Amino acid sequence: MSKIGVLSLQGGVEEHLELLSQIEGVEPLAVKKKDDILKVDGLILPGGESTTIGKLLDIFDLKDTIVSRANAGIPLWGTCAGMILLAKEIDGEKSHLNLMDIKVRRNGYGNQLDSFKREVSIPKVSNKAIPLVFIRAPFVEEVGPSTEILLKLDGKIVGVEEENLLATSFHPELENDLSFHKYFVNKVKKSSYSNLKIAK
Numbered sequence: 114m115s116k117i118g119v120l121s122l123q124g125g126v127e128e129h130l131e132l133l134s135q136i137e138g139v140e141p142l143a144v145k146k147k148d149d150i151l152k153v154d155g156l157i158l159p160g161g162e163s164t165t166i167g168k169l170l171d172i173f174d175l176k177d178t179i180v181s182r183a184n185a186g187i188p189l190w191g192t193c194a195g196m197i198l199l200a201k202e203i204d205g206e207k208s209h210l211n212l213m214d215i216k217v218r219r220n221g222y223g224n225q226l227d228s229f230k231r232e233v234s235i236p237k238v239s240n241k242a243i244p245l246v247f248i249r250a251p252f253v254e255e256v257g258p259s260t261e262i263l264l265k266l267d268g269k270i271v272g273v274e275e276e277n278l279l280a281t282s283f284h285p286e287l288e289n290d291l292s293f294h295k296y297f298v299n300k301v302k303k304s305s306y307s308n309l310k311i312a313k
């Protein structure tokens with residue numbers, strides 16, 4: 114059984130927990146406290162409002178625990194606001210968790226295209242097209258040398274992976290398609306952290 118947490122301070126928490134509960138071998142957990150972070154094998158940082166979630170991480174003193182667990186190898190997946198939380202650089206603002214070698218631009222799609230849906234094929238994730246929802250989404254402006262680009266849409270980078278870290282500008286949890294969640298669950302099952310636990 115893999116325990117997968119969803120950071121439950123603000124934002125689209127329930128939808129992630131619901132999709133995780135549909136995947137065999139997964140025990141979803143709403144993560145609110147330090148103790149919860151220590152229990153999970155992987156953690157999803159949901160969409161919402163990154164400045165609010167960032168403030169709440171400070172208020173509840175959760176940042177250091179998340180960072181040290183990420184450095185120990187547990188997979189983290191940031192969706193939308195979660196991507197912003199993971200980034201080492203945010204255009205014009207201070208970073209939050211400072212973990213992933215990406216520079217992001219918040220609300221990168223401006224007013225007109227601010228929310229939209231697209232069906233896209235991402236061969237590494239699934240062999241069928243996946244419906245992706247963008248809501249006042251960020252995009253990635255720059256990536257570091259070890260960041261892999263999973264998806265570029267209309268010339269903008271919207272999906273990235275870097276060792277145990279995964280970040281998407283969009284919200285796979287808002288559609289009834291488990292592809293992305295299964296991809297993350299596999300990442301958790303394959304991670305060196307889980308292997309370490311099994312070896313113990």
Ligand code: GLN
Nearest residue numbers: 160161162163193194249
């Ligand atoms: N615009 C939000 C932010 O900058 C992100 C939106 C979302 O998570 N859907 O934090």
